[in-house]
Amino acid sequence: MLSALLIVFREVIEAGLIVGIVLAATQGVPRRGIAVSVGVGAGVLGACVVAAFAGELAALFQGNGQELFNASILLLAVLMLTWHNVWMASHGREMARALKAAGHEVVTGKRTLGALGVVVGVAVLREGSEVVLFLYGIAAQGGTSNAALLAGGALGLGAGAVVSALMYFGLLTIPAGRLFQVTSGLITLLAAGMAAQAVLFLQNGGYIEVMTGTVWDTSWLLREDSIPGRLLHTLVGYVEAPNGAQILAYLGTIVAILALMRLVGKPSPRPRPQPAE
Amino acid sequence: MKRTLILSALLLIAVPALADEPITLTLQNHKFTPAEIHVKANKPSMITMINKDATAEEFDSTALKVEKVVAGNSKGNIRIRALKPGRYPFMGEYHAGTAQGVVVAE
Numbered sequence: 001m002l003s004a005l006l007i008v009f010r011e012v013i014e015a016g017l018i019v020g021i022v023l024a025a026t027q028g029v030p031r032r033g034i035a036v037s038v039g040v041g042a043g044v045l046g047a048c049v050v051a052a053f054a055g056e057l058a059a060l061f062q063g064n065g066q067e068l069f070n071a072s073i074l075l076l077a078v079l080m081l082t083w084h085n086v087w088m089a090s091h092g093r094e095m096a097r098a099l100k101a102a103g104h105e106v107v108t109g110k111r112t113l114g115a116l117g118v119v120v121g122v123a124v125l126r127e128g129s130e131v132v133l134f135l136y137g138i139a140a141q142g143g144t145s146n147a148a149l150l151a152g153g154a155l156g157l158g159a160g161a162v163v164s165a166l167m168y169f170g171l172l173t174i175p176a177g178r179l180f181q182v183t184s185g186l187i188t189l190l191a192a193g194m195a196a197q198a199v200l201f202l203q204n205g206g207y208i209e210v211m212t213g214t215v216w217d218t219s220w221l222l223r224e225d226s227i228p229g230r231l232l233h234t235l236v237g238y239v240e241a242p243n244g245a246q247i248l249a250y251l252g253t254i255v256a257i258l259a260l261m262r263l264v265g266k267p268s269p270r271p272r273p274q275p276a277e
Numbered sequence: 278m279k280r281t282l283i284l285s286a287l288l289l290i291a292v293p294a295l296a297d298e299p300i301t302l303t304l305q306n307h308k309f310t311p312a313e314i315h316v317k318a319n320k321p322s323m324i325t326m327i328n329k330d331a332t333a334e335e336f337d338s339t340a341l342k343v344e345k346v347v348a349g350n351s352k353g354n355i356r357i358r359a360l361k362p363g364r365y366p367f368m369g370e371y372h373a374g375t376a377q378g379v380v381v382a383e
Contacts, residue, residue, distance in 0.1 A: 007370065054333055055348030063354045066346060130335060133346060134371045137332035204343055204356050212358045225339045240339065243358075 004152030005159070007134060010227070011127045012160025014234040015043070018123040020167025021190065022116045025084070025183035027172065032113055039117035043124025050125065051132035067205030070126065074198035077122040080115035081191040082257050085184050087112050089261035131157070186235070188257045193237020195253040196246040203245065211244030299323040299354065304334055304347070307372035318362040318382040324355040334376065338367035341380060 019036060026032035050057060050069075058066045091111075131153070138149045174182050202208045217240065222229050224240040232238035237250055302324050303310045316322040328334055328347040336345045336355055347353040360382035369376025 003374065007373075051333075054346050055351045058346065058348065058351070058353050066353075130346070130370075133333040133335070137334075137371050140332050200342055203358070204345070206356055214361075219339075223339070241342070243342075 001148040001152035001155075004134075004138065004149040005156040008131050008153045008156025009159045010225075010230055011131045011134075012157055013163055013227070013230055015120075015123040015127045016160040016162075016164035017167050017231070017234045018190065019120055020164040020171065021183060021186050022120055023164075023168045024171035024179065025187060026113060026116060027176075027179065029113060035113040035117035036120055039120030040124050043121040044128055046121065046125040047128025047132050050129040051136065054129070054133065061205075064205040064207075067201045068207075071198040071201040071205070071207075073122045073126065074194045074201070077119045078191045078195050078198070078253060080112075080118045081187050081194075082253075082260065084112040084115050084119075085187050085191075085257055086260045086264055088180065088184060090264035184261075188254055189236045190234075191257060192250045192253040193233065193235075196237050196239065196242065196250040199245050199249040203243075208245055211248065214241045214243050215247055217241040299325040302326045302355075302378070303329060304369060304376065305329040307334070307369060307375045309369070309376055309378040312378045314378065314380045316357060316360065316380060316382050319359050321359050322357045324357060324380075325352055326355055327352045332371070334372065335370040336367060337370040338365060338380075340365040341367055343367070344370075 019040065022036060022039075023032070026035070054066075056065075057069060061068050135150065135153045138146050138153070171179065171182065199208060203212055219240040222232070222238070222240065224230070224233055224238065229238060229240065239246060242250075300314055300316070300322065302314065304326060307330060314324065326336055326345075326347050328349060328351055331349045333346055333348045336343060336347060336353075338344075341357060341360075343355055343357070345353055345355050357380060360380070362382050365380040365382065367378050367380065
């Protein structure tokens with residue numbers, strides 16, 4: 001039961017953290033609950049479909065269907081995260097200022113709710129399909145110990161939800177004025193980690209065959225498949241032995257997002273002094 | 278004639294890009310055979326995993342940087358990049374208790 005709990009927990013951590021970050025990033029945005037719920041629901045549904053057709057999916061593109069699919073949905077998530085950050089950089093600040101002054105809830109980021117819903121969907125889909133396959137495998141074997149294994153799986157799912165809640169409420173302890181900066185930083189790192197992960201899938205599919213050599217190895221310090229390693233992998237894209245292409249994708253994504261944010265954030269009408277607290 | 282020449286020239290170029298014959302790895306009763314796979318160091322290789330179990334298994338190895346789901350009663354190709362000499366453990370994530378193996382690069 002413990003092993004089932006751990007396996008499911010390991011898989012749901014990623015989706016849990018991402019849901020937590022998205023919820024914090026959309027704090028105060030009306031109808032964000034719907035966007036996140038639809039994302040989770042579509043992700044679960046998609047996970048079941050992907051799990052049911054795992055064999056068919058893998059057989060596509062000369063046996064590279066799985067790698068291409070994973071790389072594509074990861075890159076889709078990277079694009080959505082980038083768009084959110086860039087949009088927030090261009091509109092977020094002045095809207096927040098104006099609306100706060102008017103005594104309203106902060107409704108920034110409404111435009112990118114859909115994008116973040118997609119990100120949640122992708123995260124749930126990716127991790128969920130593995131959970132579905134694992135739990136289905138247990139159920140299909142039948143027998144008495146399986147009830148315990150399934151219970152372990154359910155507890156693992158619950159633990160993932162707790163991670164999500166901890167991330168969310170943890171982020172909410174940050175003062176509202178800083179929250180935007182923190183979530184946009186987290187989203188940039190999430191996107192960078194996902195881009196590096198997408199590169200790995202493309203390498204495993206044989207589409208990228210340059211810079212595949214390991215550049216450094218920190219597995220002696222922190223193993224990527226440990227729970228802390230897994231957490232850091234999701235949050236900041238920690239990889240114990242990255243290769244050149246992964247590092248390039250990681251840094252390239254960060255530079256691209258920051259450059260775009262700066263570019264659109266620049267044409268402010270007039271430099272205004274920060275209002276005193 | 279000319280076309281044949283060009284074709285054979287292309288084949289000559291294409292052949293070195295292909296890895297050697299894929300290594301067959303069989304999963305049955307949630308156990309890998311062979312549990313130890315030997316590959317040449319500093320040279321990419323390919324493993325064809327045949328899953329003879331009814332349920333899916335994920336070939337998972339952080340050391341090899343591979344995660345690949347192989348559906349029940351099906352097979353999948355796993356690319357192994359050029360490895361430095363050493364031992365690279367892998368497992369079937371859904372049955373990690375029994376499905377264990379190692380790639381040895383030498």
